[in-house]
Amino acid sequence: MSGLLILRQEVVADGGDSSTLERDARRGRIVRLTAGAYVRADEWAALTRAEQHGARVHAVVPRLGPDTFVSHESALALQGFPLLGEWPTRVHVVSRGRPRTKVSSTVHRHAVALRNDETSVVQGLPVVLPRRAAVDVVRRRDLRGGAVVLDHGLAVGAFSRGDLEGVLAEHGRAQGSRRAAASVAFADGRAESPGESISRAAMHSAGLTRPELQARLPAEGSLVGFVDFWWPCCGVIGEFDGEVKYRDAAMRAGRTAEQVVVEEKLREDALRALPGVRTVVRWGWAEALAVEPLLRKLARAGVC
Known part of the structure; x- marks a missing residue:
């Protein structure tokens, strides 16, 4: 996915003119994902919505510094999960040590606790494990949205029901925990779509x-x-x-x-x-x- 990105710093390093990037973006030849990161318009159009969000993740996250982990819907996008409705326009991350949530035009930084055993590396990026990301997502979704995420994860073996219940037990005081618990109880890996x-x-x-x-x-x-x-x-x-x-x-x-x-x-x-x-x-x-x-x-x- 990162191979799709056209980075201003690499264009300049190769002797190119960075002003041509903005000109091409205005003409619709390339799509601007964030400051200094672009994708060719034809390649962007060929991506699914989940893949487009994944491209945004790759454009944004490497610039956010250490102890930042792709989380919530963004983590699910990188790991092949479906989602009911549109993928978010902002990239979701968890930043350790952040006292409060911060939202910008491109990034939603969540101030939540995160253990070392709840993270991994996916596509070269530090990412929250599916079991934690899925529970965090379904806290804010109704039963239908929760079932789409959790059924898929159970079906492909990304986690077990016990894994999900463990996350709920560990983070049971977080907002939306009752909604998430209902979705976990309802989830069934036999659903095929x-x-x-x-x-x-x-x-x-x-x-x-x-x-x-x-x-x-x-x-x-x-x-x-x-x-x-x-x-x-x-x-x-x-x-x-x-x-x-x-x-x-x-x-x-x-x-x-x-x-x-x-x-x-x-x-x-x-x-x-x-x-x-x-x-x-x-x-x-x-x-x-x-x-x-x-x-x-x-x-x-x-x-x-």
Whole structure:
């Protein structure tokens, strides 16, 4: 990531004219991340939002001095976590010995306690470990936002539930601890996407019967498939349909989008034919984010 950066000091050291950088920034050829640090506009546009935030981290943090650690959302961005909503415009760090929080246009310095065993090095930068960064982030997010972060961390093995509970026990007096504890208790590493996480949170908040996650159908015998959500009480299968399975070439594994759609239809027909299955309910990002459309679909199917 740091290889993307164009640094004024390196341009000058190589005999270049630093004034051309600002001129190119005004013309839209490069993007200014912070004073003296830029990225080519075409390379910037090709990055995901998380990668763009990671580039900001690499532009800002090396200038902040010793005993400064990338934290909160910024630490999660460097370690491949998803986030519900936009990534922050400021880089989040923890600076040891700082008596109070300080916020500038580019940096949010948190005044919080940090132990040596809560840090590591990622992409050459000193970074707060995922378990600590995740708990700090979900203190300020609702259940949906917390589930997106924590489900992912559990799924990829970045931490265990015990790790998260240990952080809560160590820093239990911090603001938002009750909210974080609720998110930790709710988190489930069986969720395979942020869309599944926010859908499950919507179901939980609405008081719906808790579904089985990634259920094998049928439970015994020849496998037809694993489903995102399964309510055996009413014979309802729930599937979150993210567009990535149709657009991502790696996930299509050489198949066209049309082939993926046909295979999904055949799979759904086979699931509907199983004993005990009444119906299959599908939804996407728009319905999961709006919540009510998702709940109406489930109610019509008989989930309560």
